[in-house]
Amino acid sequence: MTRFVLHRIGFYVLVAVLLAFFAVPLLWLASAPFTSDPTYQVRMPDFTADNFRALFDNPYALGSLWNSVLLAAGTAVLVVAFATLAAYALSRVRLPGRDALLYTLLLLSSIITGTAAMVPLFQLAVELQLIDSQLGLILILTGGLLPAAIFMMKDFMDSTPKSYEESARVFGATPLQIVRHVVVPLVRPGLATIGVWAVANVWGNFLMPYLLLSDVEKQPGAVIMYTLYTEGGQANLQLLATFGLLYSVPVVLMYLFVSKKYGFRFHGGIKR
Amino acid sequence: MSAIELRGLTKVYPGGVKALDSLDLTIPDGEFFALLGPSGCGKTTLLRTIAGLETATGGAVVIGGRDVTGVQPGGRDIAMVFQDYALFPHMDVTDNIAYPLRIKKVARSTREQKAAEVGARLGLDKLMDRRPGQLSGGQQQRVALARVMATQAQAFLFDEPLSNLDARLRLEARTFLKKLQHELGVTTVFVTHDQAEALAMADRMAVMESGHIRQIGTPAEVFQRPANTFVAGFIGSTPMNLLDGVVRGDTVEVADCKLAVPQSAEGLLRDGEKIVYGVRPEYNGYSAEPVDGSLVGKVSIVENLGASYLVTLDVNGVPVQAVVPEGHEPALGDEGYALPRRDRALIYRDGELVSA
Numbered sequence A: 001m002t003r004f005v006l007h008r009i010g011f012y013v014l015v016a017v018l019l020a021f022f023a024v025p026l027l028w029l030a031s032a033p034f035t036s037d038p039t040y041q042v043r044m045p046d047f048t049a050d051n052f053r054a055l056f057d058n059p060y061a062l063g064s065l066w067n068s069v070l071l072a073a074g075t076a077v078l079v080v081a082f083a084t085l086a087a088y089a090l091s092r093v094r095l096p097g098r099d100a101l102l103y104t105l106l107l108l109s110s111i112i113t114g115t116a117a118m119v120p121l122f123q124l125a126v127e128l129q130l131i132d133s134q135l136g137l138i139l140i141l142t143g144g145l146l147p148a149a150i151f152m153m154k155d156f157m158d159s160t161p162k163s164y165e166e167s168a169r170v171f172g173a174t175p176l177q178i179v180r181h182v183v184v185p186l187v188r189p190g191l192a193t194i195g196v197w198a199v200a201n202v203w204g205n206f207l208m209p210y211l212l213l214s215d216v217e218k219q220p221g222a223v224i225m226y227t228l229y230t231e232g233g234q235a236n237l238q239l240l241a242t243f244g245l246l247y248s249v250p251v252v253l254m255y256l257f258v259s260k261k262y263g264f265r266f267h268g269g270i271k272r
Numbered sequence B: 001m002s003a004i005e006l007r008g009l010t011k012v013y014p015g016g017v018k019a020l021d022s023l024d025l026t027i028p029d030g031e032f033f034a035l036l037g038p039s040g041c042g043k044t045t046l047l048r049t050i051a052g053l054e055t056a057t058g059g060a061v062v063i064g065g066r067d068v069t070g071v072q073p074g075g076r077d078i079a080m081v082f083q084d085y086a087l088f089p090h091m092d093v094t095d096n097i098a099y100p101l102r103i104k105k106v107a108r109s110t111r112e113q114k115a116a117e118v119g120a121r122l123g124l125d126k127l128m129d130r131r132p133g134q135l136s137g138g139q140q141q142r143v144a145l146a147r148v149m150a151t152q153a154q155a156f157l158f159d160e161p162l163s164n165l166d167a168r169l170r171l172e173a174r175t176f177l178k179k180l181q182h183e184l185g186v187t188t189v190f191v192t193h194d195q196a197e198a199l200a201m202a203d204r205m206a207v208m209e210s211g212h213i214r215q216i217g218t219p220a221e222v223f224q225r226p227a228n229t230f231v232a233g234f235i236g237s238t239p240m241n242l243l244d245g246v247v248r249g250d251t252v253e254v255a256d257c258k259l260a261v262p263q264s265a266e267g268l269l270r271d272g273e274k275i276v277y278g279v280r281p282e283y284n285g286y287s288a289e290p291v292d293g294s295l296v297g298k299v300s301i302v303e304n305l306g307a308s309y310l311v312t313l314d315v316n317g318v319p320v321q322a323v324v325p326e327g328h329e330p331a332l333g334d335e336g337y338a339l340p341r342r343d344r345a346l347i348y349r350d351g352e353l354v355s356a
Helices: A002-034 A050-057 A061-092 A098-112 A115-127 A134-158 A162-170 A175-186 A188-203 A207-212 A221-227 A237-262 B043-051 B093-103 B108-121 B137-151 B167-184 B195-201 B219-224 B229-234
Strands: B004-012 B018-027 B032-036 B058-063 B078-081 B155-159 B187-192 B204-209 B212-217 B241-248 B251-254 B257-260 B274-279 B284-287 B295-304 B308-315 B318-325 B335-340 B346-349
Touching (some): A050 A237, A061 A134, A061 A175, A061 A221, A115 A207, A134 A188, A175 B093, A188 A237, B032 B167, B032 B195, B043 B058, B043 B078, B043 B187, B078 B137, B093 B108, B093 B137, B108 B137, B167 B195, B195 B219, B212 B229, B229 B274, B241 B318, B251 B274, B257 B295, B318 B335
Parallel strands (some): B078 B155
Antiparallel strands (some): B004 B018, B004 B058, B204 B212, B241 B251, B251 B257, B295 B308, B295 B335
């Protein structure tokens, strides 16, 4: 009995320590923006708005968040649209070497937007005059995310029974009508997953925008955060903490919204 | 309304599997037609080829006098109920029933009215706002039927329409389907692996085996006079006794018993030839007293069929089955006599029915 109790105590202490590792940074993020003169310590905030005022005085802070939204939304829309069509075709049409193609794409995609291809990508963007253009960045980010998105989407497509589509076909629906009326509603959770995943990826991406956008006005939050220093070259905790909070809020809101709206699947209509 | 005609229809799958081998079949206007066969016999492929979901490798499909072999499913003016019903789970019953009309660009108000009409006819009026997931199996089936009815197609195709219902519901649905088809008078082809279902519902039926049609006929014809031993063994809730025998003058010798030549084969047999003697257990009269020209053996198994018993006799090592009415069932080990009805027994030569 004592052994069991000791065992439980030990287990919960371990869990508590592990949780602390995750909880403390979040506590800091929640409290530091409201503390005057924040340090690395988690302290009871005195609820000052000075930090926010200071941040709003920064000419690029709010604009960069809007840039982040543009980049993330643009990329997510393109990724979802292209991945859906490609995955549907790949799932329904028999192509020789289809699986090999998918795996190769997946392998290459981790290189495309990765550090390894930094120089050629930069060169390519310069040649195509896509440098310092948000559209160019969106296209490159889309290219990098698409293979994995197609891969994930194909899984969703494979798991929807074909008889839904055949049924629509017999009633005379065209392939695009089938995708619109039947396939898209059925894989909506998949679309939401891919969309959220794309947004989160772009939102946190530092390297690509840093590399391809030189105009500060166009840079997203992830890059602007890198510029928040004091005159002395020290990290400006006041601004960093406040910006960090504002930077995380949209992503958290998106997760809440999506899980509320799409966090379910339709059932029935197919007798198993 | 219209007839369905198949001419030399062939389907070869990539890889060389011949699912349909030069089938000819005519289904007249308004007929309720069953495609029956064991799994893998090609019956579902045949239905899907009529629907256009599979492309024929050779031959022609003619619906209502129009050759539709190369036409997309949507252009064939047919409607299909799938085995799993394939109701769209994100649409309510109204939208499901109205979907074919939506494709035809019928105005929303018209199609909702039509859906309500058809739904009411099938007793779905209280369920029109539900999603398929909120319906029972029987209700889902009726929605699938309503959706097909809303198309007003020339012909209906049902793929195993009853196989997803539980046993009791299946009997109800059988009666319901037959009545509905009769009222609508639309040419309907359905696929089933259940011979009882085919016998009960169909006006005519085709029995299929590995891509070939082995017999076409009314349920009565197929049940009473199976054209070959395959059909004989497949049709009937208790399989037909198929006994190897030899013709001896005007009798047939089966398991060392002498039986009279059945009426259907009189004068058509040669002395000494090897044949298969077929008789359904239902047409095999059982007696506890010795009878001339009967199969004699010991009772080895007695199975309860409800209002009757299925008795298996061991006739010199050959099992022979007979149906005995309740109250007359023998005990295990009794001596028994089975006298086949001469007007119902059949002779098969090389697997094919011998008849005039």
